[in-house]
Amino acid sequence: MRPPVLLVVAKAPVTGRVKTRLGRDVGMERAAGLAAAALLDTLAVCVAAYGLGRCHLALDGDLTQAEHAHRLLDATAGWAVHEQRGDDFGTRLVNAHEDAASASGAPVVQVGMDTPHLDAATLVEAGSRLTGRDEAVIGPAADGGWWLLGVAGPHLLRHLAQVPMSKSDTGVLTRAALARAGARVSEVETLRDVDEVGDAETVAAAAPHSRFTRAYLQVPR
Numbered sequence: 001m002r003p004p005v006l007l008v009v010a011k012a013p014v015t016g017r018v019k020t021r022l023g024r025d026v027g028m029e030r031a032a033g034l035a036a037a038a039l040l041d042t043l044a045v046c047v048a049a050y051g052l053g054r055c056h057l058a059l060d061g062d063l064t065q066a067e068h069a070h071r072l073l074d075a076t077a078g079w080a081v082h083e084q085r086g087d088d089f090g091t092r093l094v095n096a097h098e099d100a101a102s103a104s105g106a107p108v109v110q111v112g113m114d115t116p117h118l119d120a121a122t123l124v125e126a127g128s129r130l131t132g133r134d135e136a137v138i139g140p141a142a143d144g145g146w147w148l149l150g151v152a153g154p155h156l157l158r159h160l161a162q163v164p165m166s167k168s169d170t171g172v173l174t175r176a177a178l179a180r181a182g183a184r185v186s187e188v189e190t191l192r193d194v195d196e197v198g199d200a201e202t203v204a205a206a207a208p209h210s211r212f213t214r215a216y217l218q219v220p221r
Helices: 020-026 028-050 069-075 089-104 120-128 170-180 197-206 211-216
Strands: 005-011 055-060 080-083 108-111 135-140 146-151 184-187
Touching (some): 020 197, 028 055, 028 069, 135 170, 197 211
Parallel strands (some): 135 184
Antiparallel strands (some): 135 146
């Protein structure tokens, strides 16, 4: 197996298009700024873990229209950037894995932009699990979903598009879909996604030196 690559699946943090549940409490512009900070944290950790040459970004939207656009454009310079393809999120995930795998010929470890407290060691550990053709790894999310998904090859994702996303049983159903495809599934640590104010409070406390926390501390209480 070739060394794995890192794939970030993200939406450009444009006001009104991201973190709308959080935005109902802190305002849509501030929510987009928090999403941008979370994405910047994620990009930096991914490069630290895998190196710039093994980092892929599947992007929905235009970073030039995002909050902190210049910083995001600088942070993604040198990344392999793919436009997300598909009518629903499950299909876009599958296509993003296929794009990264076809470009690299390597296993893929994928994360989103909702866990700015992720660490490089966990990303490296996840990639180290993908040593055989049918290996997969999942990082459970505290809300029942997942924050990390690694597969040795896209053949293991042939049932993923049928899994309902952003539900309390998404993690369980994803594991079942991987198993149906013949995957041997292992787990890394559970993390909490940032969706609402309570999540933001918890994540900010867990990552006090992050860009996300600095941005969150500027939100009026």
